[in-house]
Amino acid sequence: MRDVAVIGIGMTKWGELWEKSLRTIFVETALLAIDDAGVDRLDSMVVGCMSSGLFIGQEHLTSLLSDYLGKNPVPAARVESACSSGGLALRQGFIEVASGMSDIVLVGGVEKMTDVTGCEATYALGTAADQEYEGYHGLTFPALYAMMAVAHMHKYGTTREQLAMVAVKNHENGSKNPLAQFPFKISVEAVLQSVLVADPLHILDCSPITDGAAAVILCPADMAKKMKKPVVRITGSGHATDTIALSSRKDMAWLESTHLAGQKALAMAGQKIGDIDLFEVHDCFTIAEIMITEALGLVEQGRGGKAVEEGLTALKGKFPVNPSGGLKAKGHPVGATGVAQAVEVIKQLRGEAGERQVKGAKRGLTQNMGGTGGSSLVHVFEAD
Numbered sequence: 001m002r003d004v005a006v007i008g009i010g011m012t013k014w015g016e017l018w019e020k021s022l023r024t025i026f027v028e029t030a031l032l033a034i035d036d037a038g039v040d041r042l043d044s045m046v047v048g049c050m051s052s053g054l055f056i057g058q059e060h061l062t063s064l065l066s067d068y069l070g071k072n073p074v075p076a077a078r079v080e081s082a083c084s085s086g087g088l089a090l091r092q093g094f095i096e097v098a099s100g101m102s103d104i105v106l107v108g109g110v111e112k113m114t115d116v117t118g119c120e121a122t123y124a125l126g127t128a129a130d131q132e133y134e135g136y137h138g139l140t141f142p143a144l145y146a147m148m149a150v151a152h153m154h155k156y157g158t159t160r161e162q163l164a165m166v167a168v169k170n171h172e173n174g175s176k177n178p179l180a181q182f183p184f185k186i187s188v189e190a191v192l193q194s195v196l197v198a199d200p201l202h203i204l205d206c207s208p209i210t211d212g213a214a215a216v217i218l219c220p221a222d223m224a225k226k227m228k229k230p231v232v233r234i235t236g237s238g239h240a241t242d243t244i245a246l247s248s249r250k251d252m253a254w255l256e257s258t259h260l261a262g263q264k265a266l267a268m269a270g271q272k273i274g275d276i277d278l279f280e281v282h283d284c285f286t287i288a289e290i291m292i293t294e295a296l297g298l299v300e301q302g303r304g305g306k307a308v309e310e311g312l313t314a315l316k317g318k319f320p321v322n323p324s325g326g327l328k329a330k331g332h333p334v335g336a337t338g339v340a341q342a343v344e345v346i347k348q349l350r351g352e353a354g355e356r357q358v359k360g361a362k363r364g365l366t367q368n369m370g371g372t373g374g375s376s377l378v379h380v381f382e383a384d
Contacts, residue, residue: 001098004234005224006381008037008217009343014331015181017211022056022112023068029213030069030108037217038227043102045069045076048089048109049335054124056112065108082128082370083284085109086214086338087377090366091237094379097218109336110213121209125334128371130245142206142285144246144372146198149287151252153200155302158290160200162305164191166286167204167328169308173315174325176355181210181331205286210331214340221384232349236269236380238262244374257376258295258367265365269380273297276380277361278348279319280341282369283326289313292367293321296378315356323348323356338368338377349383 010032017025026047034042045066053059062076081088086109093107113121126135129144152158168188174180191204224231238261243249249256266273273296281296283289290304298319299307307313313321324330324344327337345364347353362383369376 002100003221004094004097004218005221005231006216006234006342006346007219007224007227007229008033008039009346010036010215011179011340011343012213013179014210014212014333016114018114020211022052022058022110023064025112025211025213026065026108026110027068030106030215033106033215033217037229039104039217041104042071042074042106043104044096045071045074045106045108046089046093046096047076047078048085048087048338049078049111050080050082050085051124051127051334052112054127056115081375083282083334084338084368084370084375084377085335086340087366087368087379088239088338090216090338090342090379091239091377093218094234094237097220103219103223105218106215107218107339108213108215109339111333111335112211113209113333114211133245133247142198142201145285145287146201147246148252148291148372149200152287152291155253156305158305160192161188162290162309163200163205163286164188165308166283166289167191169314170283170322170326170328173323173356174329177325177330180325180329181208182329183325201285201287207284207327207332210333212331212333212336212340214336214343216339216342216346230350231384232346233382233384234379235382236265236271238264238268238378240264241375242373244371246372253291254301255291255295255369255373255376257373258292258369258378261376261378262296262367265378265380269382271363271380276363276365278323278345278358278364279321279367280324280344280364281321281326281367282337283322283328284332286328289321289326293319296367315358320358323353323358338366341366341368342379342381345381349381
């Protein structure tokens with residue numbers, strides 16, 4: 001396989017983008033990545049999007065987006081893996097360049113979620129759960145993650161305050177990110193006093209509904225060097241799945257797909273978890289970040305809550321987690337999240353992250369998952 005580099009990144013501010021359509025959001029972001037890469041052609045496109053049909057009544061995104069980007073007749077593919085659609089798009093683009101099928105690939109992720117009512121958005125997101133055994137009985141994702149939180153708290157003594165500390169940390173980081181949907185600080189007290197959604201999770205434990213897109217340009221590393229671009233290589237890619245129904249798992253307080261995907265990505269990169277300088281992970285709910293840090297091996301199983309409380313995952317901690325603000329503060333347009341994680345890591349490894357820059361960062365890792373961990377993607381990035 002060929003070494004693969006990221007030579008262009010693009011992202012605009014996320015939020016409730018009432019005045020923009022899905023195609024507009026995507027094209028603006030893709031053009032930023034193309035301009036950053038300095039390329040004048042694309043050999044192919046891969047786009048991650050979870051549910052454009054339910055959110056805006058539009059499918060056939062490959063034709064739509066290549067057309068409005070002005071890149072027809074470029075080969076284009078749309079991939080879906082619930083909230084890990086962006087991560088899967090990145091993996092497919094990586095494979096295409098590594099295999100030699102294409103030299104210059106645009107990987108994008110996009111979702112337009114605010115053009116429907118809250119109930120309709122809840123239904124669309126709920127399709128990522130088991131419809132017969134979870135959705136039919138009224139379980140939503142806040143309820144499912146609340147069950148995971150209760151299991152973790154019961155098994156390991158994780159506290160309600162430790163969950164809140166995840167949100168506080170990520171909003172602190174997000175306050176330094178001008179592209180974040182919610183770039184402001186919050187307190188533990190504010191989290192605990194916010195509206196209860198599904199006990200023990202409050203509204204400030206939950207990631208928001210978001211409109212947004214992100215894009216990266218991939219090419220062979222030797223081509224990137226000839227172009228005299230800053231070379232950040234994707235050195236590891238891991239992918240794994242688990243049961244879609246939470247009730248079918250051996251342990252509701254453990255994310256096996258994330259554990260396996262992380263092991264695969266690190267093995268491919270020839271690295272250990274302690275070699276990684278920063279992490280962008282899928283904190284769709286505060287309990288998710290705690291469980292992910294355990295599954296990746298940053299801390300022992302059951303120590304994720306303590307790690308947050310002790311500052312290990314803070315911006316200046318031993319393992320900086322979600323310098324961007326994560327899904328919690330940056331936002332979570334579900335199809336775009338996995339690509340946006342890569343954008344943040346590339347900024348960090350280039351030394352372009354501003355106030356939230358992790359000093360001396362040379363290696364970064366992204367973890368993007370679908371549903372309650374029914375699918376998970378992990379990628380390792382290294383700066384030359």
